[in-house]
Amino acid sequence: MNMQKLSNPFLVSIITKILILLVIAKVFSLLIWWFLPSDGVEL
Amino acid sequence: MVRLLYFLAYSLFFIFALLFFVPKVSLYHYAEKELQKQKLVFSNEEAIDRPFALTLRDIDVSYDSIESAKVENAEIELFVFFNHIGIENIELSDMAASFLPLKIENLDIKYTLLNPLKVFATSKGEFGEASATVNILDKNVSVLLVPSDLMKKKYSKTLRNLKKNAEGGYEYAKTF
Numbered sequence: 378m379n380m381q382k383l384s385n386p387f388l389v390s391i392i393t394k395i396l397i398l399l400v401i402a403k404v405f406s407l408l409i410w411w412f413l414p415s416d417g418v419e420l
Numbered sequence: 421m422v423r424l425l426y427f428l429a430y431s432l433f434f435i436f437a438l439l440f441f442v443p444k445v446s447l448y449h450y451a452e453k454e455l456q457k458q459k460l461v462f463s464n465e466e467a468i469d470r471p472f473a474l475t476l477r478d479i480d481v482s483y484d485s486i487e488s489a490k491v492e493n494a495e496i497e498l499f500v501f502f503n504h505i506g507i508e509n510i511e512l513s514d515m516a517a518s519f520l521p522l523k524i525e526n527l528d529i530k531y532t533l534l535n536p537l538k539v540f541a542t543s544k545g546e547f548g549e550a551s552a553t554v555n556i557l558d559k560n561v562s563v564l565l566v567p568s569d570l571m572k573k574k575y576s577k578t579l580r581n582l583k584k585n586a587e588g589g590y591e592y593a594k595t596f
Contacts, residue, residue, distance in 0.1 A: 394430060402437035413446035418456050420463045420482055 435500055436472075444474040444496075459484045473497040488513050505529040510545070519578050521546030521570055547571045563592040 445467045452462055465479040479491040492509035510524040524545035531539045539554040548568035554561050566589045567579060582590035 395433065398430060398434045399437050402434060403441050405438060406441035406443060410443040410446050413443065414449045414453060415446065417449040417465075417467070418452045418461055418463065420461055420480070420485070 439499065440471050443469065445469045448474055448476070448496075461485075472499070486513070486515070488515075501533045503531045520575060521568075547575070558595075560593060560595045565590040565592070 448467055455462070461482045462476075463480045463482065466477045468475040468477070474496040476494040476496070477492070479494060480487060481489040481491060490511045491507055492511075493507070495504075495506040497504045497506075505528070507527040507529075508525070510527065512520065512522045512524070514522070516522060524543060524547070526545075527541065527543040529539065529541045537555060537557045539556065541552040541554070543550045543552075546568060548566050548571050550563055550565045552561060552563040564585075565582065567575075571579065579590055582592045585591055
């Protein structure tokens with residue numbers, strides 16, 4: 378029964394999309410981290 | 421209709437994921453460098469990256485190389501649709517002592533996309549209570565100050581520069 382639920386194409390599609398969005402967000406944040414300064418301003 | 425709902429749900433999820441992952445301290449350092457061009461420098465602070473906020477502790481604020489204020493704690497929450505900056509325990513430099521009481525308990529700045537042309541701020545301190553509205557389109561600031569007894573007694577000169585309204589508050593407006 379549980380295996381049937383896991384292989385539900387609708388659920389798999391949603392989980393895949395969520396994972397793809399998470400990866401895109403992480404890559405985007407890494408790019409921001411790469412290009413922005415790592416230290417601030419001091420007097 | 422269902423597709424649109426899915427699209428909105430995925431978009432919201434993506435925005436929150438991005439807000440979660442984005443390096444807030446790096447963004448803050450970038451903002452610091454931009455503010456430095458306007459002669460405003462934040463130094464000696466501790467920046468803490470939190471899942472949906474940035475916390476700053478013990479900030480020394482200088483303007484034009486003159487130490488202007490010390491801030492104990494600031495919390496920056498940017499959710500795109502609703503943005504909030506909460507600042508607690510501000511102590512102004514002694515230079516301001518002739519114009520204002522030096523201790524400010526809190527300053528809250530709010531910006532929401534429901535009202536995209538206005539920024540709202542409220543503050544409470546030894547000076548009393550103040551609320552301000554910045555109109556981005558008209559480029560003006562209006563401040564309503566309800567002064568404390570200390571402000572009325574010791575800083576009446578400052579209050580004379582403001583316009584008194586019928587309710588006993590003081591108004592200030594400036595275009596930038």
